[in-house]
Amino acid sequence: MELSGAEILVRCLKDEGVEFLFGYPGGSVLHIYDALYQQDDIKHILVRHEQAATHAADGYARATGKPGVVLVTSGPGATNAVTGIATAYMDSIPMVVITGQVPSAVIGSDAFQEVDAVGITRPCVKHNFLVKDVTKLAETIKKAFYVASTGRPGPVVIDVPKDITDPAIKVPYHYPDKITMRSYQPTVKGHSGQIKRAVDLVLIAKKPMIYTGGGVVLGNASEELRTFVRHLGYPITTTLMGLGSYPASDEQFIGMLGMHGTYEANMAMHDCDVLIAIGARFDDRVTGKIAEFCPDAQIIHIDIDPSSISKTITVDIPIVGDVATVLQEMNHLLVTGKKQPQKKALEAWWTVINGWRAQQCMSFDRNSDKIKPQAVVELVHEITNGDAYVTSDVGQHQMWAAQYYGFEKPNRWINSGGLGTMGFGLPAAMGVQLAFPDDVVICITGEGSIQMCIQELSTCLQYGLPVKIVALNNRYLGMVRQWQEFFYKERYSHSYMESLPDFVKLAESYGHVGIRIDDPKALRAELERGFAMKDRLVFFDIVTDQTENVYPMIAQGKAHNEMHMSPHSNCELPQSPDRELS
Amino acid sequence: MRRHIISILIENEAGALSRVAGLFSARAYNIESLTVAPTEDPTLSRMTIVTVGTERIIEQIIKQLNKLIDVVKLSDLSEGAHIEREMMLVKVKAATMSQRDDVKRLSDIFRGNIIDVTPSTYTIELTGSATKIDSFIEALAEHKILETVRSGVSGIARGDKILHV
Numbered sequence: 117m118e119l120s121g122a123e124i125l126v127r128c129l130k131d132e133g134v135e136f137l138f139g140y141p142g143g144s145v146l147h148i149y150d151a152l153y154q155q156d157d158i159k160h161i162l163v164r165h166e167q168a169a170t171h172a173a174d175g176y177a178r179a180t181g182k183p184g185v186v187l188v189t190s191g192p193g194a195t196n197a198v199t200g201i202a203t204a205y206m207d208s209i210p211m212v213v214i215t216g217q218v219p220s221a222v223i224g225s226d227a228f229q230e231v232d233a234v235g236i237t238r239p240c241v242k243h244n245f246l247v248k249d250v251t252k253l254a255e256t257i258k259k260a261f262y263v264a265s266t267g268r269p270g271p272v273v274i275d276v277p278k279d280i281t282d283p284a285i286k287v288p289y290h291y292p293d294k295i296t297m298r299s300y301q302p303t304v305k306g307h308s309g310q311i312k313r314a315v316d317l318v319l320i321a322k323k324p325m326i327y328t329g330g331g332v333v334l335g336n337a338s339e340e341l342r343t344f345v346r347h348l349g350y351p352i353t354t355t356l357m358g359l360g361s362y363p364a365s366d367e368q369f370i371g372m373l374g375m376h377g378t379y380e381a382n383m384a385m386h387d388c389d390v391l392i393a394i395g396a397r398f399d400d401r402v403t404g405k406i407a408e409f410c411p412d413a414q415i416i417h418i419d420i421d422p423s424s425i426s427k428t429i430t431v432d433i434p435i436v437g438d439v440a441t442v443l444q445e446m447n448h449l450l451v452t453g454k455k456q457p458q459k460k461a462l463e464a465w466w467t468v469i470n471g472w473r474a475q476q477c478m479s480f481d482r483n484s485d486k487i488k489p490q491a492v493v494e495l496v497h498e499i500t501n502g503d504a505y506v507t508s509d510v511g512q513h514q515m516w517a518a519q520y521y522g523f524e525k526p527n528r529w530i531n532s533g534g535l536g537t538m539g540f541g542l543p544a545a546m547g548v549q550l551a552f553p554d555d556v557v558i559c560i561t562g563e564g565s566i567q568m569c570i571q572e573l574s575t576c577l578q579y580g581l582p583v584k585i586v587a588l589n590n591r592y593l594g595m596v597r598q599w600q601e602f603f604y605k606e607r608y609s610h611s612y613m614e615s616l617p618d619f620v621k622l623a624e625s626y627g628h629v630g631i632r633i634d635d636p637k638a639l640r641a642e643l644e645r646g647f648a649m650k651d652r653l654v655f656f657d658i659v660t661d662q663t664e665n666v667y668p669m670i671a672q673g674k675a676h677n678e679m680h681m682s683p684h685s686n687c688e689l690p691q692s693p694d695r696e697l698s
Numbered sequence: 699m700r701r702h703i704i705s706i707l708i709e710n711e712a713g714a715l716s717r718v719a720g721l722f723s724a725r726a727y728n729i730e731s732l733t734v735a736p737t738e739d740p741t742l743s744r745m746t747i748v749t750v751g752t753e754r755i756i757e758q759i760i761k762q763l764n765k766l767i768d769v770v771k772l773s774d775l776s777e778g779a780h781i782e783r784e785m786m787l788v789k790v791k792a793a794t795m796s797q798r799d800d801v802k803r804l805s806d807i808f809r810g811n812i813i814d815v816t817p818s819t820y821t822i823e824l825t826g827s828a829t830k831i832d833s834f835i836e837a838l839a840e841h842k843i844l845e846t847v848r849s850g851v852s853g854i855a856r857g858d859k860i861l862h863v
């Protein structure tokens with residue numbers, strides 16, 4: 117079979133099992149768009165900005181575990197995609213981004229819409245390719261999917277000069293079933309000796325702590341993790357990226373850790389004697405002050421990426437391998453071995469932890485005459501039976517969503533953890549909704565973030581995506597305001613959002629439903645009314661308490677046991693530095 | 699802080715060099731020198747990087763390099779017995795009889811070769827370890843060095859040990 121480069125490209129996506137292509141046309145990719153026009157295997161989703169194409173593909177990938185695929189034109193198409201590529205890179209999301217490029221003959225001549233896409237994206241991709249020969253196109257695409265989705269996943273860019281897709285040049289088509297690369301062979305199986313040592317250490321722990329991250333979600337290891345945690349009876353915390361990898365409602369789950377983690381999780385981290393880190397990378401938002409991180413603990417670290425191990429925190433037993441495979445092996449040793457966990461010590465440890473729990477660090481004012489953002493998230497959880505896909509943007513609302521939604525399943529909590537990209541939430545929700553048309557998909561956002569990709573309301577109408585947008589509208593870049601309150605003596609420099617649009621009218625002008633809620637008493641009924649509109653996009657503009665802060669909070673560079681607590685908790689630790697009790 | 703010589707086999711692809719160079723600048727690692735050229739297998743290039751860092755940083759450098767998709771294999775030569783060589787071309791002012799005599803004598807002592815001569819200059823080629831080259835430059839202190847060109851370090855393990863695919 118002889119095909120043109122453009123036809124090959126589209127055919128490869130089909131053979132790769134791609135359902136959706138998120139894209140935006142332009143000069144350098146017109147041959148490809150022409151090939152897309154002549155087929156209906158791949159559904160192309162026309163976004164309104166290339167950043168949104170990458171976030172939508174990313175959301176799709178996070179929810180399904182399959183790589184998201186993007187097609188953009190050269191020059192501004194490619195540069196607009198960069199934020200989304202970097203977002204995916206920081207959170208290790210499998211993605212293949214095809215960028216058009218000017219014709220090979222004029223590369224390097226500052227041609228119209230030419231940028232060095234390979235150069236610009238190099239620091240924020242797992243790998244990238246410039247296709248120089250149409251006969252290598254299929255193989256390159258195969259490599260791109262292979263690299264993106266194996267090992268520690270990540271985005272891969274394929275830069276395709278226009279002449280490569282020339283419809284007049286036909287070459288034989290063959291899509292390889294399998295590919296091997298001498299320079300890329302990710303480790304899967306962990307070292308058995310290390311695994312044995314780890315299990316021995318796990319079993320002598322008196323104050324154990326299990327700390328898991330996004331690697332468990334990416335590595336599809338929730339099942340194995342549950343077996344592991346339940347068998348041992350140890351406390352477990354997850355990072356922001358790991359939420360849902362272990363059910364939030366389970367007794368052994370003591371909440372998220374880190375900068376806005378729970379009191380009990382952070383205290384338990386600080387005091388533990390054996391830390392079992394699984395698919396987590398000791399990010400600075402998690403560790404706080406490095407010198408005082410888990411001061412008394414011996415650390416086991418399971419990760420697929422050797423470079424994550426001992427990067428910031430030196431560990432005692434590193435295990436490089438696929439998290440699910442390693443956990444299976446550990447579970448096998450635990451079940452067949454004779455040794456049991458230290459029952460007495462564990463009971464004492466749980467007593468201490470339950471004492472911390474009793475401080476109720478997540479309490480908030482339930483009698484306020486203003487709408488409390490935490491209450492909104494709790495209600496949304498209740499109305500959706502805790503079973504929705506929730507995307508978020510970045511800011512206070514993101515933390516409240518993480519703290520109060522209570523995720524029971526993996527792949528349901530979809531947020532930009534590593535890069536912290538405002539504008540992620542709505543397009544990511546589009547990708548999720550396309551993958552799961554019958555599920556409830558919610559975007560919990562702020563009035564600041566939602567405006568960064570607001571144009572996608574138009575895409576949502578075109579493809580009938582009934583996303584529920586829950587905007588916690590505090591008229592502030594709230595997270596910025598919070599830091600200014602705490603650390604800049606309330607000098608609120610450029611964090612107030614003036615001249616906000618009327619979001620209800622805005623939603624309506626895009627053809628959707630807008631609901632404004634400003635009365636706490638109307639909150640439940642209005643949310644229920646909106647969520648009942650199953651096939652409509654509903655934009656909830658919820659006027660929340662402007663001065664609410666995210667608690668607990670560990671200030672940057674402080675240790676886990678130096679948290680600021682909510683004025684409403686029972687905690688003896690210092691409360692918010694300079695706010696009076698409300 | 700120790701000096702390490704890292705030897706890399708990398709796919710001979712456009713952009714492979716910039717991936718390595720970009721990694722060092724993005725992560726603020728030191729590069730003292732970097733050399734690269736194709737090997738007997740035209741699909742592979744051999745790169746030698748001299749870097750300085752604490753044990754932890756060197757460990758990260760090696761892991762991050764290994765993570766680059768184009769890197770096929772690498773080894774830290776400083777871990778075992780190895781040989782390092784660098785080549786320098788140095789142009790020295792040699793106008794008077796005594797200058798010419800002295801520069802020639804120094805070059806001979808260091809086993810350099812004078813490879814170009816003008817009425818006022820000598821150009822010397824010298825090969826050796828980086829330390830030897832440094833010492834030669836020091837020895838030339840009384841003379842006027844007009845130009846130095848150093849190749850950067852190449853290295854290879856001693857004995858049977860080889861870096862191959």
Ligand SMILES: Cc1ncc(C[n+]2csc(CCOP(=O)(O)OP(=O)(O)O)c2C)c(N)n1
Nearest residue numbers: 511512513538562563564565592593594595
């Ligand atoms: C693209 C981008 N620019 C700037 C920031 C810095 N930033 C982090 S949170 C935040 C405020 C977000 O405001 P909003 O969306 O209203 O959320 P809130 O914190 O009020 O809930 C800002 C500006 C960012 N994370 N991303």
Ligand SMILES: [Mg+2]
Nearest residue numbers: 562563592594
């Ligand atoms: Mg806000």
